[in-house]
Every structure is written in structure tokens, then in C-alpha cells.
Amino acid sequence: MGLLWDRLDERLRPGVAAAVGDFERVRPQLETVTADMQARIRDIFRDTDLQPLFVTARTKTVESFRDKASRVLKPDEPGGVPALEFPDPLRDLHDLVGVRVIVGLPHEIGMAANLIKRQRGEFDCRVDREKDIGSIESGTYGYSSRHLVLRTIQSSTVRQYQELLGATAKPTGSYLFEVQIRTILAHAWSEFEHRIRFKANEPRARSPYVDRQFTAAAAMLETVESVFVDLDERYETVAGYWDEEHEGSALLTPNRIRDVWQTLLPHVDRKADDDWGWAAELLAAHGLKTTKDLAGLLQTETITHVRKALDHRYSPGPDRLLDDLLLWHYGRRHIELTAGGDAHRRESLLRRLRQIETYRQGP
Numbered sequence: 001m002g003l004l005w006d007r008l009d010e011r012l013r014p015g016v017a018a019a020v021g022d023f024e025r026v027r028p029q030l031e032t033v034t035a036d037m038q039a040r041i042r043d044i045f046r047d048t049d050l051q052p053l054f055v056t057a058r059t060k061t062v063e064s065f066r067d068k069a070s071r072v073l074k075p076d077e078p079g080g081v082p083a084l085e086f087p088d089p090l091r092d093l094h095d096l097v098g099v100r101v102i103v104g105l106p107h108e109i110g111m112a113a114n115l116i117k118r119q120r121g122e123f124d125c126r127v128d129r130e131k132d133i134g135s136i137e138s139g140t141y142g143y144s145s146r147h148l149v150l151r152t153i154q155s156s157t158v159r160q161y162q163e164l165l166g167a168t169a170k171p172t173g174s175y176l177f178e179v180q181i182r183t184i185l186a187h188a189w190s191e192f193e194h195r196i197r198f199k200a201n202e203p204r205a206r207s208p209y210v211d212r213q214f215t216a217a218a219a220m221l222e223t224v225e226s227v228f229v230d231l232d233e234r235y236e237t238v239a240g241y242w243d244e245e246h247e248g249s250a251l252l253t254p255n256r257i258r259d260v261w262q263t264l265l266p267h268v269d270r271k272a273d274d275d276w277g278w279a280a281e282l283l284a285a286h287g288l289k290t291t292k293d294l295a296g297l298l299q300t301e302t303i304t305h306v307r308k309a310l311d312h313r314y315s316p317g318p319d320r321l322l323d324d325l326l327l328w329h330y331g332r333r334h335i336e337l338t339a340g341g342d343a344h345r346r347e348s349l350l351r352r353l354r355q356i357e358t359y360r361q362g363p
Helices: 003-007 013-044 062-069 107-117 156-165 184-198 208-241 254-264 277-285 291-297 300-310 318-330 332-338 343-361
Strands: 054-059 097-103 123-132 144-152 176-183
Touching: 003 062, 013 054, 013 062, 013 097, 013 107, 013 156, 013 176, 097 107, 097 184, 107 123, 107 144, 107 176, 176 184, 184 208, 208 254, 208 291, 254 277, 254 291, 277 291, 277 318, 277 332, 291 318, 300 318, 300 343, 318 332, 318 343, 332 343
Parallel strands: 097 176
Antiparallel strands: 054 097, 123 144, 144 176
16 A cells, blocks of 8 residues: 555645545544444344345545545646546545445345435435446456445534534535445455455565466356355245245146256256146145145155165156155055056055055164
8 A cells, every 4th residue: 555645746745645634633533424324324224124244334544545545647748747536535535434235145235225225314325336346248257246325414423524624615414425235255255355456565466376366266256156046046935835825825736846846856857848747646636736735745854764765776756756755644545546446556555655664663
């Protein structure tokens, strides 16, 4: 840090130094503003379906403020005096106060942003943008986050800060600050990268190998994040199978049975275009007609017992496994309801039932 300040044109140093002095003087009060904004953002999620993993906040350090205030624009003419990018940094910089909202999954970023933007009585959203370091279009990797710039509305904490700052304008309680929303994996990647690549004290230590490793890490994190998304979607789907008011009460059709089976037991599958009418008939014979009924039948602990009891020579497909699970639960009733006049099937079911009964008796 400090490289921009060290290279700053001598003619611009007095103005920047004066701004840094003012910032040092008011920074303690600005930390109070930061704590207040953090608490207000955190309270937004109270009693909502979205609970961030954590909400952090920081006030810009004096060193970081000085470096950013030292940024210059190229002069219009060679040899001319460069212009400061932020002539009045205490008012031009919108990231002196920063709040970070860290969520678990990518879709929660949009949910969090929408919740925050709805608080129109407290904040006015002035900027809402996606920040993606390493864009998809360029085929590179990095981290992405949602950046909001919010303006406070009649904040008493901000008024106290503005009074201390001594602004010529009347203290209004309006103040711009930044909120970043990102996933926990993107947060971990960006924090580490920021420390190594952007906050490094020795820029000469930068190595192409380090850049390559950061790119590789970003690619791996993107893959892991997509796995977490799939896991979350599968969990929500399975949880819905037990909810009588939603998917749990859905009636079983051949296609519905196939979808539930492929969600709960994807490793015991058939061809996607197979007709699952046979399964609907077996289940209906026992009055099992809802998604919840089928989910209750396909319990992993029961499946394990069935496999051990029948000592399958080959991994059974869905037709055989479903037949065996019904036999496990209903015994001779299953035989009477489904064997009909098929002597071969009746004998097969009776043989498997004896194996189940022997297994239940134990050694």
C-alpha cells in the first residue's frame, strides 16, 4: 500500500494530505456510522426466509483512504498537471463505509439484494451492479458479487458525523455507502486474493504462477458451488415429498413415480423413456397413491435390510426393488394382491418372503 501516494505529483500532495488529516479526525465517528449501518442491514433479514451466514462491516483505513485519494487522471497535455480522480475524497468516495452480506448459494444473492432495496424508508438504492472479476464472456475466472450503493435517509448517526466533519451544507442525515453481497466461497476467494494480489507490500513478488493458481482455485470453487446448488435443489425437492400441503400430496402417476424414484434413488434407475405404469399398479394395490406414500416406502434403512435379507445376486432394478420393498412391508397381503393367477410369480414371492422372515428372526 502507499504506492500511489509515493508517486503522487508534489503539486497535488497538500490537498490530499489535508483530506487525509480530516479523515483521521472524523474516522472514529465514521466507525459509529459503520456499526449502525451493519446493524440496520443485519436487522433486515430478521424473521425472513433468508438468513445470511454473516454480515460484516468495515471503515476504510487511513492508509487505504490516502492511497485512493491519490489516484489521478492523465493530464490533457503531456507534462501537464494531472487531476485528482477524487478531488473531494471525503464526499466523492462511496466505500468509506462498507457492509458485506455473505450468503450460502448464488440465488440467495438476488434475494438479499431485493430485501435490502425494499427498505425504502431507510435507504435509497443509487447503484445496483454485478461485479464480476474474470467475466464469463472472456472465458476467465474470478469472483462475482452484487454491489449496491445506498443512501441513508435522515440518519441521526450520519448527522452527527456530518456535524463533526464541518460540511458547509446543512447536515441532512443522507450518506452514501456500499453493500457487497456474495457467496461464502466467493468471499473466501476474494479475501485471499485481495491480501495476496492487491494488498501485497512488495509488488515485485508478484508471479505469473500465483495468478495461474488463483485462476485454478476460482475454477474449482465455481465447480464446488454448482455442486452445492444441486444439493440444495435436491434437498428442497425431497423435503417437498413430505409436505402434505405441497408436493407430498401430489397424486402418483407413472411419470411422477419415475421422477421421485430418480431423485431418491438415482443409482437404481431404468431407461428414461421406460413406462412406469407397472409401479403405479403395484402401489395402487396397497392404496399408496400420493408422493408422500412413495417417499415413505423408499427409505434407505429399509432398502439396506431388504438387500441383506434377499442377498441379491445382481443389483435389482426399480421393478424388482419396489416389489421387494412392498413384500417387506406387507408380506402375504402383497402376494395375494399382486400374484393373481401367476403361479410362477406366487412361488417367487413366497420364496423371497421366507428369506425375509428368516432374516428378521436373526442368527
